[in-house]
Amino acid sequence: MSRPVFAARVSRFGTTVFSEFSALAAKHGAVNLGQGFPDFDGPEAVKEAAARAIRDGVNQYAITSGARELRVAIAEHSARFHGQPVDPDTMVTVTSGATEAILDVLLALVDPGDEVVAFEPFYDSYDANITFVGATARWVPLRPPDATHAQWWFDWDELRAAFGHRTRVLILNTPHNPTGKVFTREELERIGALCAEFDVKVLSDEVYEHITFAPARHVRPASLPALADRTVTVSSGGKTFSLTGWKVGWVIAPPPLRDVIQRAHQFVTFATASPLQAAMAAALRLPDAYFDELAATYRAKRERLLGGLREAGLTVYVPEGSYFILADIRGFGFPDDMAFCRHLVSEVGVAAIPPSVFYGPEHRHLGQGMARFAFCKTEAVLDEAVRRLLSRLTPRG
Ligand SMILES: Cc1ncc(COP(=O)(O)O)c(C=O)c1O
Missing domain, CATH: 3.40.640.10 (Type I PLP-dependent aspartate aminotransferase-like (Major domain))
Known part of the structure; x- marks a missing residue:
């Protein structure tokens, strides 16, 4: 009898969606609003x-x-x-x-x-x-x-x-x-x-x-x-x-x-x-001023990306915290979030994450009508992402 080469506890976990979309972003020269880490340095x-x-x-x-x-x-x-x-x-x-x-x-x-x-x-x-x-x-x-x-x-x-x-x-x-x-x-x-x-x-x-x-x-x-x-x-x-x-x-x-x-x-x-x-x-x-400034800086980035996503025709859910925006993509005619995000990275040149991967099988459909954009990025990067969305994102069909 042949034995599986790996343990059952890891069998469900293949390449993460982050690796997949980062590789796609690199391949297509996309602006990466997928991965949730800052593109600027600490103090x-x-x-x-x-x-x-x-x-x-x-x-x-x-x-x-x-x-x-x-x-x-x-x-x-x-x-x-x-x-x-x-x-x-x-x-x-x-x-x-x-x-x-x-x-x-x-x-x-x-x-x-x-x-x-x-x-x-x-x-x-x-x-x-x-x-x-x-x-x-x-x-x-x-x-x-x-x-x-x-x-x-x-x-x-x-x-x-x-x-x-x-x-x-x-x-x-x-x-x-x-x-x-x-x-x-x-x-x-x-x-x-x-x-x-x-x-x-x-x-x-x-x-x-x-x-x-x-x-x-x-x-x-x-x-x-x-x-x-x-x-x-x-x-x-x-x-x-x-x-x-x-x-x-x-x-x-x-x-x-x-x-x-x-x-x-x-x-x-x-x-x-x-x-x-x-x-x-x-x-x-660090003094309180550091922490106040961090929140103020992220607020400005949030406004910048929210404005751009709205202008591009997306319905956005305004976050109260963290550095992510979930946007409703259902008006764009794609079958699900995976198809939308693949199109976005390859044809529009912007990487976002399909959030259905953050749900269990029972509720996965709840994530399929959205895309996740990270705004922990410099203003120039956010602006370039918005410019591409405005010029290249159009509803299908
Ligand atoms: C909700 C949440 N918990 C934990 C982590 C991981 O934190 P750390 O980098 O300190 O391991 C992250 C990182 O993205 C996160 O978003």
């Missing part, structure tokens, strides 16, 4: 702090929980921006990006056969990591704004129906990629009550915590009394400091949860790049 002072740390000999393994200086900076930052008191010695673990943190949390809290509830469209590593730990995903779709909802919303009955006696974790992502939804305090409090009823822990992915657009305000779930004891906060410096290649992330959790998460982390990566930890501590201590 000079932070880059200099990393170079200094390397020169000063901060080059051996960090301790597994993370350099104390960085854990203290994470705690100070949490108190400064989110009103969450954090003990750097018992509540923080530094990880290699939020990506590792998410896997560590699921490894620590979820057994094979358990269930994890999360919203669609989802960040793709949630789906893979739920599979890796042998659990089953229960997806709950976010619905687009409509006549009765000013923002993306979900059906409370649908959310409750996803919970059961096997549910261990609810994954929340606020601000949300790719809808830009920022969960409100009221929503979070009600979610907290539901999680208490089913004794479920919350994994709150907040990597876009500083990219929100007033009047929307990021509320850290763990700062709410109803959620404080059961919430594990995951974030990283990638988006906040435009340093996605550094992969410095962290988990903040109540001490008993932090202890078990650290048991997973110590055997996943053990520790994260030491000199970058030193520099990330400096980044988190």
Whole structure:
């Protein structure tokens, strides 16, 4: 009998849509609004702090929980921006990006056969990591704004129906990629009550915590009394400091949860790049003006791309946070988002991501009428994308 050459847990995961569309973008010389990383660099002072740390000999393994200086900076930052008191010695673990943190949390809290509830469209590593730990995903779709909802919303009955006696974790992502939804305090409090009823822990992915657009305000779930004891906060410096290649992330959790998460982390990566930890501590201590300017800069980019997409005839959902715009493509006569995005990259010269890949099989059709555009790009790049959309995008048929 022949045996498959690879394990079942990876059999579902081929080349990601990001690799496919980046390759297509390169082939067609397209402006790449697909991948969600900035095409500009992080603050000079932070880059200099990393170079200094390397020169000063901060080059051996960090301790597994993370350099104390960085854990203290994470705690100070949490108190400064989110009103969450954090003990750097018992509540923080530094990880290699939020990506590792998410896997560590699921490894620590979820057994094979358990269930994890999360919203669609989802960040793709949630789906893979739920599979890796042998659990089953229960997806709950976010619905687009409509006549009765000013923002993306979900059906409370649908959310409750996803919970059961096997549910261990609810994954929340606020601000949300790719809808830009920022969960409100009221929503979070009600979610907290539901999680208490089913004794479920919350994994709150907040990597876009500083990219929100007033009047929307990021509320850290763990700062709410109803959620404080059961919430594990995951974030990283990638988006906040435009340093996605550094992969410095962290988990903040109540001490008993932090202890078990650290048991997973110590055997996943053990520790994260030491000199970058030193520099990330400096980044988190930047003055308020840095964080205000980041949000203001992204607001201007959002307006620029929203305006261009509207002018090109797309219906846009205005994001309250993150650096993505979902646009309704149904008026253009393509069978689905994949066909639209392939046409866009090869004929129009603009790469976007087909969001149906961020849904499970049951709700995939909900993503097929949209395309995701990233606006974490310089003005010249956004303007060139808009110029191409205006001159080359026309409805089919
Ligand atoms: C929602 C979400 N979570 C996590 C990550 C990964 O973060 P990191 O680069 O810190 O691993 C991303 C990156 O795009 C993201 O969009």
